Amino acid sequence: xxxxxxxxxxxxxxxxxxxxxxxxxxxxxxxxxxxxxxxxxxxxxxxxxxxxxxxxxxxxxxxxxxxxxxxxxxxxxxxxxxxxxxxxxxxxxxxxxxxxxxxxxxxxxxxxxxxxxxxxxxxxxxxxxxxxxxxxxxxxxxxxxxxxxxxxxxxxxxxxxxxxxxxxxxxxxxxxxxxxxxxxxxxxxxxxxxxxxxxxxxxxxxxxxxxxxxxxxxxxxxxxxxxxxxxxxxxxxxxxxxxxxxxxxxxxxxxxxxxxxxxxxxxxxxxxxxxxxxxxxxxxxxxxxxxxxxxxxxxxxxxxxxxxxxxxxxxxxxxxxxxxxxxxxxxxxxxxxxx
Amino acid sequence: xxxxxxxxxxxxxxxxxxxxxxxxxxxxxxxxxxxxxxxxxxxxxxxxxxxxxxxxxxxxxxxxxxxxxxxxxxxxxxxxxxxxxxxxxxxxxxxxxxxxxxxxxxxxxxxxxxxxxxxxxxxxxxxxxxxxxxxxxxxxxxxxxxxxxxxxxxxxxxxxxxxxxxxxxxxxxxxxxxxxxxxxxxxxxxxxxxxxxxxxxxxxxxxxxxxxxxxxxxxxxxxxxxxxxxxxxxxxxxxxxxxxxxxxxxxxxxxxxxxxxxxxxxxxxxxxxxxxxxxxxxxxxxxxxxxxxxxxxxxxxxxxxxxxxxxxxxxxxxxxxxxxxxxxxxxxxxxxxxx
Numbered sequence: 001x002x003x004x005x006x007x008x009x010x011x012x013x014x015x016x017x018x019x020x021x022x023x024x025x026x027x028x029x030x031x032x033x034x035x036x037x038x039x040x041x042x043x044x045x046x047x048x049x050x051x052x053x054x055x056x057x058x059x060x061x062x063x064x065x066x067x068x069x070x071x072x073x074x075x076x077x078x079x080x081x082x083x084x085x086x087x088x089x090x091x092x093x094x095x096x097x098x099x100x101x102x103x104x105x106x107x108x109x110x111x112x113x114x115x116x117x118x119x120x121x122x123x124x125x126x127x128x129x130x131x132x133x134x135x136x137x138x139x140x141x142x143x144x145x146x147x148x149x150x151x152x153x154x155x156x157x158x159x160x161x162x163x164x165x166x167x168x169x170x171x172x173x174x175x176x177x178x179x180x181x182x183x184x185x186x187x188x189x190x191x192x193x194x195x196x197x198x199x200x201x202x203x204x205x206x207x208x209x210x211x212x213x214x215x216x217x218x219x220x221x222x223x224x225x226x227x228x229x230x231x232x233x234x235x236x237x238x239x240x241x242x243x244x245x246x247x248x249x250x251x252x253x254x255x256x257x258x259x260x261x262x263x264x265x266x267x268x269x270x271x272x273x274x275x276x277x278x279x280x281x282x283x284x285x286x287x288x289x290x291x292x293x294x295x296x297x298x299x300x301x302x303x304x305x306x307x308x309x310x311x312x313x314x315x316x317x318x319x320x321x322x323x324x325x326x327x328x329x330x331x332x333x334x335x336x337x338x339x
Numbered sequence: 340x341x342x343x344x345x346x347x348x349x350x351x352x353x354x355x356x357x358x359x360x361x362x363x364x365x366x367x368x369x370x371x372x373x374x375x376x377x378x379x380x381x382x383x384x385x386x387x388x389x390x391x392x393x394x395x396x397x398x399x400x401x402x403x404x405x406x407x408x409x410x411x412x413x414x415x416x417x418x419x420x421x422x423x424x425x426x427x428x429x430x431x432x433x434x435x436x437x438x439x440x441x442x443x444x445x446x447x448x449x450x451x452x453x454x455x456x457x458x459x460x461x462x463x464x465x466x467x468x469x470x471x472x473x474x475x476x477x478x479x480x481x482x483x484x485x486x487x488x489x490x491x492x493x494x495x496x497x498x499x500x501x502x503x504x505x506x507x508x509x510x511x512x513x514x515x516x517x518x519x520x521x522x523x524x525x526x527x528x529x530x531x532x533x534x535x536x537x538x539x540x541x542x543x544x545x546x547x548x549x550x551x552x553x554x555x556x557x558x559x560x561x562x563x564x565x566x567x568x569x570x571x572x573x574x575x576x577x578x579x580x581x582x583x584x585x586x587x588x589x590x591x592x593x594x595x596x597x598x599x600x601x602x603x604x605x606x607x608x609x610x611x612x613x614x615x616x617x618x619x620x621x622x623x624x625x626x627x628x629x630x631x632x633x634x635x636x637x638x639x640x641x642x643x644x645x646x647x648x649x650x651x652x653x654x655x656x657x658x659x660x661x662x663x664x665x666x667x668x669x670x671x672x673x674x675x676x677x678x
Contacts, residue, residue: 175554280592
């Protein structure tokens with residue numbers, strides 16, 4: 001697998017979580033499938049070596065001094081930037097493990113912004129653990145938006161699997177607040193970012209965007225809810241006027257049948273569960289969280305730190321492997337689009 | 340296939356919709372698979388004959404005078420009660436087609452209540468078409484509750500497919516109204532009916548009920564929404580105290596992964612799309628709508644009249660076939676439980 005000259009940077013995530021083991025597991029799996037990515041881990045060579053030994057994962061660690069060494073090193077094993085490191089303490093998040101997670105993230109994004117890495121794959125962090133060391137972002141995505149000098153609202157989360165891509169327009173809010181947060185501006189703003197992202201990073205020349213309804217049966221002609229006529233349809237009309245191929249509002253339950261899924265490149269959903277339920281039902285453990293709208297390429301596995309099972313060999317590296325592969329494909333698509 | 344002595348009654352639905360063609364298609368399919376059900380259609384022998392001829396469906400029609408003749412007749416073709424009939428006018432609902440749909444439904448339920456039929460499979464009707472002839476029920480389910488002398492709230496809709504059963508606790512209401520409609524009483528009332536229905540009609544001796552959360556991540560400990568702690572958890576505790584194996588609240592997006600689905604017999608969902616999105620994503624065209632909580636067995640295919648495609652050979656009879664098979668299995672399970 002190639003994705004242009006620079007390698008991908010993979011952050012450690014919270015080392016007390018399942019980040020280290022799914023990184024090693026993903027690397028071993030991709031290597032066995034002869035799909036080794038051009039990538040390196042941002043810190044933790046001794047920590048990752050201990051983790052591999054403890055868990056019996058066959059993944060030699062190759063400490064490197066800078067990203068440019070990743071290509072040669074990867075012939076031998078997993079390249080890991082050697083400056084940052086710490087002890088392996090699975091399941092026990094501490095201020096030290098949070099500091100290491102944060103240092104890996106900071107360093108990773110600075111390498112991508114400097115052009116030394118072509119994209120960022122982030123292992124999971126714990127917001128609560130990071131709060132212990134003074135971090136006050138809602139999540140890694142907002143941190144990255146800030147690092148890129150972009151407002152939070154430009155960072156759009158897309159969940160992507162082999163047969164489905166969904167975008168939740170509202171995310172971590174109570175269901176009762178969702179109707180008040182949906183606006184035509186929100187829909188058009190995020191749809192433009194999604195369309196541009198699909199073109200630039202996914203090689204989709206004419207993205208087709210399905211826009212979900214908020215209410216069951218799209219409100220059945222206004223009988224139960226008018227957001228479709230009042231908010232969603234005008235947004236779709238505005239997108240059309242800009243040449244974006246958006247359609248809907250499609251009733252939520254009609255949007256994810258096999259036939260419906262064949263008709264669009266991404267579904268824009270009004271709330272978290274509308275986007276996440278079909279993705280997790282259909283894509284099993286292979287869901288990738290992609291951040292669109294930032295200048296950098298960024299993916300992450302669609303799971304958390306899972307402190308409760310860290311170090312037990314139970315974590316499935318499938319989502320991390322999928323996140324690495326998707327970032328590599330995005331980098332390749334972007335290189336070909338940008339020339 | 341046997342399901343006790345009496346046959347199933349299949350209503351015509353609105354004859355201007357896809358009801359007649361999916362009944363014929365389902366019968367032909369089940370016959371070809373050597374799974375002919377013990378059943379008859381409530382009215383429409385000439386209408387069904389015309390439909391079969393027009394659409395090229397190989398399904399001989401055998402007019403019968405009473406349900407007891409269905410068994411012998413079914414050796415030759417599809418038994419159809421001969422008193423009701425009307426012309427075939429696909430795609431053009433009229434007061435006459437609505438009257439025929441209503442007569443078939445009325446007669447069907449009276450035969451089941453009289454013990455001449457063992458259960459009811461209803462083809463789709465149009466609420467708007469029925470309103471032309473003075474019908475003012477929200478749907479067939481409420482009509483059937485009334486016919487059985489039960490309050491609407493006792494008739495619980497369950498969507499069932501080969502690998503998933505879901506129950507929407509609220510149905511055709513705006514999403515903004517859902518949080519105000521969820522109550523502990525609603526959850527416990529419907530959960531009791533679902534548990535009893537799974538025991539009596541599905542042979543599930545110890546039903547396991549997963550109760551969905553309303554908010555994303557089940558509100559993340561109250562950070563976005565408190566309905567989980569305030570309403571849903573107390574309902575689950577009350578169900579436990581009665582010996583019902585209910586658990587949750589489970590975040591919506593965690594509820595429909597393959598692993599999660601293996602852990603329950605039915606998922607009780609807080610709103611329409613939470614229940615219908617995973618069902619339609621996973622069960623394709625095989626979703627069956629089951630009414631629990633009434634004294635009669637009742638199933639229907641999970642689709643509408645589809646006036647726009649009626650008579651064109653496009654309608655998939657899979658859901659009707661699944662509805663017939665499920666009603667037959669329910670009748671058999673009930674006969675064995677009731678002795």
